[in-house]
Amino acid sequence: MTQQRILQRQMGRSFSFGDVRTIALIAGLFALLGVLYLVQSTQATYAGRHIRDHKQEIERLQRLNEQLEIDIAASINPDRIAKAALSLGLHPPKEAQIRYKLNLKYPLVLQPAKKSVNPPAPESNGFVDWLRGLWETGARTAEATSR
Amino acid sequence: MTAQDPSSQVSQRLRTVLLLILIFGAVLALKLFYWQILRGPEMQERAADQTASNVPVYAKRGDIVTNDNVLLAKDVFRYNVYVNVPFVKQPEKLAADLAEILQKPRDGLLANFKMNPKERVSVAYLEPLETAQKITKYKAEQGLLNVELEIRPVRVYPNGSFAAAVVGYINGNRAASGGVELFMTSVLSGTNGSLIGRKNALSDFMPHLAFEDNPAIDGAKVTLTIDSGMQRIIEQELGKAIRESRAESGSIIVMDPKTGAILALAVWPAADLNRFFEEVNQGKYGNQTVNALYEPGSVFKIITYAAGLDAGVITPSTCFQDEGKLIIPGAEVYNANRVVAGNVCLVEALRQSLNVEAAKVALMLGTPRFYSYAAAFGFGSPTRVELGGELAGSVNRPGDGIWRDGLHAYNAFGQGFDATPMQTIAAVAAVANGGKLMRPYIVKSIQRATDAEPVEVKPEVVRQVIRPETAKIMTQLLADSIMKESSNLAIVSGYAVAGKTGTSQIMVAGEYDPKQTIASFAGYLPADDPKLVILVKLDKPQSSIWGSHVASPVFASVAKQLVIQAGIVPDAIRLANK
Numbered sequence: 093m094t095q096q097r098i099l100q101r102q103m104g105r106s107f108s109f110g111d112v113r114t115i116a117l118i119a120g121l122f123a124l125l126g127v128l129y130l131v132q133s134t135q136a137t138y139a140g141r142h143i144r145d146h147k148q149e150i151e152r153l154q155r156l157n158e159q160l161e162i163d164i165a166a167s168i169n170p171d172r173i174a175k176a177a178l179s180l181g182l183h184p185p186k187e188a189q190i191r192y193k194l195n196l197k198y199p200l201v202l203q204p205a206k207k208s209v210n211p212p213a214p215e216s217n218g219f220v221d222w223l224r225g226l227w228e229t230g231a232r233t234a235e236a237t238s239r
Numbered sequence: 240m241t242a243q244d245p246s247s248q249v250s251q252r253l254r255t256v257l258l259l260i261l262i263f264g265a266v267l268a269l270k271l272f273y274w275q276i277l278r279g280p281e282m283q284e285r286a287a288d289q290t291a292s293n294v295p296v297y298a299k300r301g302d303i304v305t306n307d308n309v310l311l312a313k314d315v316f317r318y319n320v321y322v323n324v325p326f327v328k329q330p331e332k333l334a335a336d337l338a339e340i341l342q343k344p345r346d347g348l349l350a351n352f353k354m355n356p357k358e359r360v361s362v363a364y365l366e367p368l369e370t371a372q373k374i375t376k377y378k379a380e381q382g383l384l385n386v387e388l389e390i391r392p393v394r395v396y397p398n399g400s401f402a403a404a405v406v407g408y409i410n411g412n413r414a415a416s417g418g419v420e421l422f423m424t425s426v427l428s429g430t431n432g433s434l435i436g437r438k439n440a441l442s443d444f445m446p447h448l449a450f451e452d453n454p455a456i457d458g459a460k461v462t463l464t465i466d467s468g469m470q471r472i473i474e475q476e477l478g479k480a481i482r483e484s485r486a487e488s489g490s491i492i493v494m495d496p497k498t499g500a501i502l503a504l505a506v507w508p509a510a511d512l513n514r515f516f517e518e519v520n521q522g523k524y525g526n527q528t529v530n531a532l533y534e535p536g537s538v539f540k541i542i543t544y545a546a547g548l549d550a551g552v553i554t555p556s557t558c559f560q561d562e563g564k565l566i567i568p569g570a571e572v573y574n575a576n577r578v579v580a581g582n583v584c585l586v587e588a589l590r591q592s593l594n595v596e597a598a599k600v601a602l603m604l605g606t607p608r609f610y611s612y613a614a615a616f617g618f619g620s621p622t623r624v625e626l627g628g629e630l631a632g633s634v635n636r637p638g639d640g641i642w643r644d645g646l647h648a649y650n651a652f653g654q655g656f657d658a659t660p661m662q663t664i665a666a667v668a669a670v671a672n673g674g675k676l677m678r679p680y681i682v683k684s685i686q687r688a689t690d691a692e693p694v695e696v697k698p699e700v701v702r703q704v705i706r707p708e709t710a711k712i713m714t715q716l717l718a719d720s721i722m723k724e725s726s727n728l729a730i731v732s733g734y735a736v737a738g739k740t741g742t743s744q745i746m747v748a749g750e751y752d753p754k755q756t757i758a759s760f761a762g763y764l765p766a767d768d769p770k771l772v773i774l775v776k777l778d779k780p781q782s783s784i785w786g787s788h789v790a791s792p793v794f795a796s797v798a799k800q801l802v803i804q805a806g807i808v809p810d811a812i813r814l815a816n817k
Contacts, residue, residue, distance in 0.1 A: 192809065
């Protein structure tokens with residue numbers, strides 16, 4: 093075989109169709125992988141932004157909610173309510189305006205008493221009698237004085 | 240010249256190209272080896288530093304609310320705005336844009352940039368969410384990297400000075416000062432979290448890369464025993480009393496004697512907690528019901544007589560021959576105004592608030608027993624109420640180096656030792672509660688973020704100090720001493736009141752100043768079934784120095800409104816049903 097033919101054969105092998113196809117296939121595969129990666133990461137980024145936007149919206153609503161809670165608390169300030177009520181002509185009741193009505197049948201259904209941590213000592217008749225006596229003597233004058 | 244073989248020429252060129260490629264490849268490989276292997280770890284670190292982001296996630300401090308759900312303290316988030324001046328290309332434009340968003344003068348911002356050309360400067364502090372959103376939008380539109388937002392929790396007190404002494408205060412460094420804020424700080428604080436991940440050039444998180452989300456755990460919500468209606472009443476009455484008596488300061492405490500729950504607590508002066516940091520003299524706003532000591536004066540006679548009755552050294556029918564003075568080794572005791580009362584029994588001794596008789600009872604008890612009762616009633620030790628910085632007070636005893644002969648004769652009528660108003664009301668409440676000393680408490684429940692149900696604080700019996708019978712007798716004596724004097728200013732129409740006035744002189748430069756007093760009244764009602772114990776204390780009143788003149792009417796005025804607020808039926812109607 094002459095040198096010329098050997099060279100031609102070598103050149104022919106270097107640029108054969110099969111080799112080009114293999115290289116193109118590999119390059120295509122890499123490109124496909126690259127595109128897939130890009131698509132994936134773009135989608136993930138979009139999803140991430142979407143999540144971030146939602147999180148920001150949640151945060152905004154939370155902050156708004158907090159501010160509303162504070163506004164409500166400030167608007168129902170007991171002093172403010174009292175002043176507003178006074179400006180509307182509403183006044184706390186005076187003693188004479190209060191009528192106590194006793195419901196002697198109350199409670200209609202007796203419930204077992206809840207166990208108290210510190211139940212008051214049972215009332216003795218003596219103490220109640222003392223109080224009645226106190227009212228008979230002193231409290232009448234107190235009532236008169238307070239008027 | 241022979242023509243060169245063409246195949247040899249091609250081979251030569253191929254070899255040259257191959258050699259060049261090999262050299263290029265080798266250089267590339269060497270470079271790669273240098274950057275990836277030799278300097279690889281360093282480069283990785285630098286890359287990580289540039290993209291790594293560790294954002295703190297602040298826990299919100301828990302809310303503080305009253306028993307009827309009035310919000311007293313809450314955390315909100317605010318934003319600090321910073322500018323990295325070295326990276327600003329057009330300072331004039333940035334200053335103008337930020338000035339518009341932040342509503343600040345443009346020249347001020349520009350001057351700030353020029354004065355700190357190499358710094359990261361703060362341009363706005365604690366801005367609301369709306370401003371932060373405008374800044375974020377502006378950053379995105381302009382693609383700015385040199386403007387940064389920092390989120391910070393801030394304590395807000397929506398009701399200003401309402402219940403200020405109870406709530407306490409959180410300063411700019413998030414440190415608690417006084418009140419529930421200080422006492423419950425570990426419960427209220429919560430645990431900060433973090434968001435660790437990678438950020439892009441716009442400082443936005445890249446969520447598709449690995450990140451670690453450690454959420455913050457917010458602090459617990461604390462519900463107080465305070466009733467906002469009662470609180471408003473006593474704050475109004477205290478303010479009125481301070482104005483009318485021209486007192487320097489004062490306080491009112493309302494307690495449920497059966498449980499120890501503090502229903503209302505007011506201190507004057509009271510600061511607007513949202514502006515507390517602006518106050519020059521912050522010290523004057525302490526909660527004097529636990530953070531300051533006073534001599535309780537004649538209110539302490541309740542304790543002395545109760546101890547005497549319980550120990551059996553006196554009985555309800557005991558009478559004394561009062562000569563207006565009592566001279567013993569180490570003490571000379573006189574009645575107020577040097578009154579000589581003659582033959583007096585217990586009710587009259589209480590009504591006239593005779594110091595000599597109280598001293599006699601203390602002497603009859605004997606020193607160890609007198610101090611043993613004082614300690615049992617809680618004097619000399621903190622009450623453990625949930626208010627920060629509570630003082631224990633000091634009751635000197637024989638052998639402690641300060642005590643001297645005759646001191647307990649003075650102590651018998653509440654002079655010569657220190658206590659807090661909280662100790663005094665707790666001790667009086669023990670008499671009202673059948674002799675059981677309850678721990679005063681102001682926290683009703685704690686709701687942790689991680690728990691489904693709140694933890695309720697239970698009333699706690701500290702000890703049985705005196706027998707129930709003694710407590711009843713003492714209540715009768717106190718009620719008789721008030722109710723049988725028709726001109727007594729503590730009388731509340733329709734309700735039997737048990738209580739005692741106090742007028743304690745204030746020590747100035749080692750001497751008691753008779754013109755400077757602490758006027759007080761401690762009482763409870765209805766006497767036969769106490770629902771409310773009220774302590775009124777006015778410091779250095781000018782209109783009158785006497786507790787019976789300035790504190791008693793405040794007690795009556797407060798009690799009249801509180802019985803309506805609490806729905807306590809007048810005695811006559813209640814007794815008619817028994």
